[in-house]
Amino acid sequence: MTSSRASLVVLAAGLLIGLPAVPAAHALDARQWQAVAPALQAAIECRAAPDTDAPAWKALGPAEGGSLGPFQPPAPFTVFGLPVREVTVYIDPDGEMGASYSASFAATRAQLRSAAKLDAKAQRQSNMGSLGFSDDSSAALTCTVAGSYDESDYQE
Numbered sequence: 001m002t003s004s005r006a007s008l009v010v011l012a013a014g015l016l017i018g019l020p021a022v023p024a025a026h027a028l029d030a031r032q033w034q035a036v037a038p039a040l041q042a043a044i045e046c047r048a049a050p051d052t053d054a055p056a057w058k059a060l061g062p063a064e065g066g067s068l069g070p071f072q073p074p075a076p077f078t079v080f081g082l083p084v085r086e087v088t089v090y091i092d093p094d095g096e097m098g099a100s101y102s103a104s105f106a107a108t109r110a111q112l113r114s115a116a117k118l119d120a121k122a123q124r125q126s127n128m129g130s131l132g133f134s135d136d137s138s139a140a141l142t143c144t145v146a147g148s149y150d151e152s153d154y155q156e
Contacts, residue, residue: 032059033075040087043101044079045116046124046131046143052091066091079141080115082107098129098147104140112139 028036035056042048050057060068069088077084083106091099105112116131118124123132126143134140 028059028074030075032056033073033077036060037073037075037077040089040101041077041079043089044084044087044103044141044143046101046126046128049099049128049145060089063089063091063093066093066097079103079105080112082111082115092147096147096149098149099145100142101145102134102140102142104134104138107139109133109139112141116141 036050036059039048039050039054039057043050052058067088067090070086071088072086073084077087084103085106086104088102089100107115112118112133113122116124118132121132123130125131129143129145131141131143134142
């Protein structure tokens with residue numbers, strides 16, 4: 001083996017050994033998950049923004065550029081009474097771009113529409129933001145919270 005190839009093998013082995021030490025958003029124990037699940041449920045249901053300074057929220061791990069996930073809940077988790085498969089959170093650190101709380105479900109779009117009480121356009125407004133399907137094909141919902149960015153005075 002050439003010395004450059006051997007160096008690459010040693011470097012790769014070092015990275016793989018250190019990988020488990022990197023904190024992951026989904027590496028919560030049952031107690032931590034029980035503490036953060038209600039805030040996450042309220043955010044996905046577009047009822048209340050989470051307290052991101054709370055110790056339970058910080059247990060989710062560091063948000064890279066405001067994003068957490070996607071991660072699978074470490075324990076059974078429901079939103080609108082339906083089982084959640086995966087969660088993704090985005091909170092703009094500057095507040096300009098707002099926030100979004102998304103979940104993909106082990107349910108059909110029809111079940112989601114009914115459980116979330118979405119209107120004919122598959123949306124629902126709340127005091128916190130707008131709830132609707134994440135895209136046209138998946139069984140996923142997103143609560144989108146507007147940020148402070150405003151284009152109303154923009155001129156070219």
